[in-house]
Amino acid sequence: MKSDNRQPELEKLFAKSFLTNRLGHAYLFEGARGTGKKELAKWIAQTIFCEQPESGQPCGVCRNCRRMMEGNLPDLIEIEPDGQSIKVNQIRELKTEFSKSAVEGSKKVYIIDQAEKMTVSAANSLLTFLEDPSQDTYLFLLTTVKENILPTIRSRCQIIHFHSLKREMMEKVLREEGIKEENLGILATLTNDLDEAKNLASDDLFQELQNKVWKWFQLLMKKDSMAILFVATDLMPLMKDKVQVVLCLDLLLFHYRDSMHIAFNRLDVIIHQTRLKSYQEMKQDIKRITYQIEVILKAKQMLEANVQTQGVLESIAIQNQLVK
Numbered sequence: 001m002k003s004d005n006r007q008p009e010l011e012k013l014f015a016k017s018f019l020t021n022r023l024g025h026a027y028l029f030e031g032a033r034g035t036g037k038k039e040l041a042k043w044i045a046q047t048i049f050c051e052q053p054e055s056g057q058p059c060g061v062c063r064n065c066r067r068m069m070e071g072n073l074p075d076l077i078e079i080e081p082d083g084q085s086i087k088v089n090q091i092r093e094l095k096t097e098f099s100k101s102a103v104e105g106s107k108k109v110y111i112i113d114q115a116e117k118m119t120v121s122a123a124n125s126l127l128t129f130l131e132d133p134s135q136d137t138y139l140f141l142l143t144t145v146k147e148n149i150l151p152t153i154r155s156r157c158q159i160i161h162f163h164s165l166k167r168e169m170m171e172k173v174l175r176e177e178g179i180k181e182e183n184l185g186i187l188a189t190l191t192n193d194l195d196e197a198k199n200l201a202s203d204d205l206f207q208e209l210q211n212k213v214w215k216w217f218q219l220l221m222k223k224d225s226m227a228i229l230f231v232a233t234d235l236m237p238l239m240k241d242k243v244q245v246v247l248c249l250d251l252l253l254f255h256y257r258d259s260m261h262i263a264f265n266r267l268d269v270i271i272h273q274t275r276l277k278s279y280q281e282m283k284q285d286i287k288r289i290t291y292q293i294e295v296i297l298k299a300k301q302m303l304e305a306n307v308q309t310q311g312v313l314e315s316i317a318i319q320n321q322l323v324k
């Protein structure tokens, strides 16, 4: 079982439900990507199938546990969107399986990933099961936003919310994944999603953007007039779409926030720990930093209002020149 995004508190909760025979038949797991929804559903499934569960947890050594870990347990059925949606025939197959299991009396566990992508007819089809769950079937619906699931389905499930991994936890996990020290803070700040963080870490464009924004920030802090030209020469070529522009503004914002923390000597909350020395060597003018943070937040609003990218970025540098 993958251990990088486990939810120990929820595991405890479910172990207890299992021990006291109060495990439900239909659950809706809600949480951001990478919060371990599927890992937990599989962990519970393993407990259900385990031949000798211990304190409500899978033993990890019996035949079924081994088959589970090898991904070779036919009574665990996973459904994912087929293209953009989960279609009615996917659910129909599932229902056929449901009825079979009732006859044969064997346990079955169903995990439906991205359940919000069920078409209305697929969802309606699923409702029949939820109205009369057989004793030996268990259903786990996984979603990022529970409001996107039909209320009629939602009301028949027990809803479990998954909290995002905390920043330190995230940094620890990323460090174990071999992510470079200088990237840990920023990645853990930008996302709670382990997969997304790993993707960013290996994305050359992201690395280059980080380097450029750092250079830009240094020019801005020195009030160097080159900061305006830098937008056209160095930043604009990296702005493939709005995602990069937003990222660029966020990265710049984090440098200013770090500077603010330096000014108040709150060294522990600094995102870019490996830049600590460089920050300390810069002249910290709290009034100017505050002003620049406001300017960046305004720039983000301009971007939302579809003002042209180069204009938005240049306005940051221009206003930086104007402030006393």
Ligand SMILES: [Zn+2]
Residues within 6 Å of the ligand: 049, 050, 051, 052, 053, 058, 059, 060, 061, 062, 063, 064, 065, 066
């Ligand atoms: Zn076992």
